[in-house]
Amino acid sequence: MQNNFLLKLCVTITSLSMISSIKMLLWHLQGHTAMMMGALRGMGTLWRYRRETLDEMYRIGAQSFPVVLLGGLFAGIILALETGHRFESFGAKTLVGHTVALGMVRELGAVITGLLLAARTGAKNVSELGSMQLSEQIDALRANGEDPVRSLVVPRMNASLVMFLPLTLVADISGILGGMYVASTSLQLDPSFYWNSAMTGLRIKDIVVGFSKPLIFGFFIATISCYFGLATSGGNTGLGRSTINAVVASSIVVLAIDFVFTKVVWELL
Amino acid sequence: MLEDVCLRIAGRQIIDRVSLTVKQGDVAVFLGPSGAGKSTLLKIVLGLWRPTSGKVTIDGNDITSLDDEQMHDVRRRMGVVFQGNALFDSLTVQQNVGYFLQRRSAFPKEAIDRKVEEALAFVHLQGQGSLYPDELSGGMKKRVAIARAVVSNPDIILYDEPTTGLDPINARAILDLIRKLKARGTTSVVITHVLKDAFTIGDAFTLINEGTVIAAGSARSILSSQHPFVAEFMSDMLSQPPMPHAFALARQEAA
Numbered sequence: 347m348q349n350n351f352l353l354k355l356c357v358t359i360t361s362l363s364m365i366s367s368i369k370m371l372l373w374h375l376q377g378h379t380a381m382m383m384g385a386l387r388g389m390g391t392l393w394r395y396r397r398e399t400l401d402e403m404y405r406i407g408a409q410s411f412p413v414v415l416l417g418g419l420f421a422g423i424i425l426a427l428e429t430g431h432r433f434e435s436f437g438a439k440t441l442v443g444h445t446v447a448l449g450m451v452r453e454l455g456a457v458i459t460g461l462l463l464a465a466r467t468g469a470k471n472v473s474e475l476g477s478m479q480l481s482e483q484i485d486a487l488r489a490n491g492e493d494p495v496r497s498l499v500v501p502r503m504n505a506s507l508v509m510f511l512p513l514t515l516v517a518d519i520s521g522i523l524g525g526m527y528v529a530s531t532s533l534q535l536d537p538s539f540y541w542n543s544a545m546t547g548l549r550i551k552d553i554v555v556g557f558s559k560p561l562i563f564g565f566f567i568a569t570i571s572c573y574f575g576l577a578t579s580g581g582n583t584g585l586g587r588s589t590i591n592a593v594v595a596s597s598i599v600v601l602a603i604d605f606v607f608t609k610v611v612w613e614l615l
Numbered sequence: 616m617l618e619d620v621c622l623r624i625a626g627r628q629i630i631d632r633v634s635l636t637v638k639q640g641d642v643a644v645f646l647g648p649s650g651a652g653k654s655t656l657l658k659i660v661l662g663l664w665r666p667t668s669g670k671v672t673i674d675g676n677d678i679t680s681l682d683d684e685q686m687h688d689v690r691r692r693m694g695v696v697f698q699g700n701a702l703f704d705s706l707t708v709q710q711n712v713g714y715f716l717q718r719r720s721a722f723p724k725e726a727i728d729r730k731v732e733e734a735l736a737f738v739h740l741q742g743q744g745s746l747y748p749d750e751l752s753g754g755m756k757k758r759v760a761i762a763r764a765v766v767s768n769p770d771i772i773l774y775d776e777p778t779t780g781l782d783p784i785n786a787r788a789i790l791d792l793i794r795k796l797k798a799r800g801t802t803s804v805v806i807t808h809v810l811k812d813a814f815t816i817g818d819a820f821t822l823i824n825e826g827t828v829i830a831a832g833s834a835r836s837i838l839s840s841q842h843p844f845v846a847e848f849m850s851d852m853l854s855q856p857p858m859p860h861a862f863a864l865a866r867q868e869a870a
């Protein structure tokens with residue numbers, strides 16, 4: 347009897363909190379969709395805000411280079427180590443190059459770049475736009491007839507759309523080179539042999555799928571983080587909350603889109 | 616100007632049936648304690664919040680029914696000085712002041728530069744255009760914000776707590792600027808909770824508390840109001856405050 351009551355109480359509380367978080371989710375989804383549409387409609391202002399866009403490209407792109415390089419490198423090294431020894435045990439270590447190249451180009455390069463940039467550019471966008479919102483700079487823009495979506499969100503979105511692809515390429519290449527280092531040092535595989543196996547393993551389809559992901563990732567990371575930035579309220583705690591929401595939401599979206607690509611798009615192509 | 620305006624945010628009644636009128640050329644003061652809804656009222660006038668019900672008319676145009684494009688034309692005639700100044704911290708003083716002119720701009724660059732110089736001279740900041748907001752004192756930031764509001768020659772300027780957080784000398788300088796603009800024929804709306812400042816510059820007053828108008832009109836009609844909140848809010852001004860003891864002592868010794 348007592349236990350039954352406690353159980354019901356727990357279920358009620360859990361379902362109430364789930365309902366409220368689903369309500370929150372729908373609320374954010376609606377807000378994000380509206381802003382995304384505004385940003386897409388405003389994409390034509392690229393030339394007008396070229397300076398802002400270039401600035402963002404530098405800060406999203408050039409400044410993320412080292413992080414992405416290291417991320418890709420370690421992913422490639424780990425991939426080569428994990429698969430190499432297993433392959434070696436049944437005498438197929440020549441497949442390492444093939445595996446690393448395929449893994450990096452099709453999945454890991456894009457996902458690692460996506461996750462790193464979800465954190466890096468996501469946090470940057472939220473804190474910039476969030477503090478502008480809190481200090482009434484966004485109000486000042488709107489009060490002077492300037493649409494913050496066009497002047498702040500669109501340049502960041504365009505910059506992400508342009509820069510995510512070359513960054514993914516950097517991750518892919520540094521991953522494959524990392525794998526090559528492991529192959530030659532701990533598996534005694536000749537680098538040129540590794541390289542051959544890596545390059546012949548790649549098909550056009552792998553490359554198309556691997557390089558269309560970053561475009562989608564960039565789009566969602568930029569719009570999600572800008573949305574949470576503009577929706578910030580409630581002082582410094584509110585800014586912290588927005589940053590967490592944005593980084594978590596864009597990371598989840600990166601993984602979810604990756605799944606969709608692997609499962610659906612791959613089969614369609 | 617405002618008629619029966621109500622605003623609910625997230626189920627809370629922030630503004631409740633506020634009606635008030637601001638006469639052209641006046642310095643209209645909105646008085647009230649913090650949290651009364653003064654800033655929210657200002658944002659309603661700017662069209663940043665759309666009221667849940669009621670009408671906001673500016674020169675006979677109801678702005679609550681305007682779309683974004685039409686709203687821009689109305690906003691172009693208004694300048695605003697936000698409480699936290701809302702300066703863009705990645706831009707210099709000069710770029711801050713010229714920012715919106717440049718954005719809208721039908722003007723050539725030289726004309727914008729000249730207008731920016733004029734605005735900076737108006738607030739006594741000539742030659743400081745290359746500094747960044749971070750390098751300025753509170754009073755200077757406020758003056759830059761005023762320069763940004765006046766640079767486009769608006770008919771109406773709205774100030775949100777322009778003297779809050781400033782030392783008495785800087786606060787007086789700001790009030791002088793507001794008075795100078797009144798002499799040019801600009802209509803001003805000044806939000807404040809500082810009674811002394813309010814009665815120094817104001818022509819008409821609206822006392823607001825918890826989203827409703829408590830009393831409105833000239834200084835005299837505010838003072839003759841029987842509402843208990845008026846007495847409570849004004850008690851500092853009405854009674855002769857005793858000089859702080861240490862201050863009185865020091866003054867005696869000095870004399």
Ligand SMILES: Nc1ncnc2c1ncn2[C@@H]1O[C@H](COP(=O)(O)OP(=O)(O)O)[C@@H](O)[C@H]1O
Pocket residue numbers: 579624625629647648649650651652653654655656
């Ligand atoms: N974006 C918002 N969401 C919810 N409540 C708000 C928001 N902005 C202001 N409020 C509430 O409205 C009331 C009036 O705020 P405000 O207009 O800033 O007061 P004032 O400027 O007179 O100090 C406050 O109680 C505040 O908590």
Ligand SMILES: [Mg+2]
Pocket residue numbers: 653654655698775776
């Ligand atoms: Mg306020």
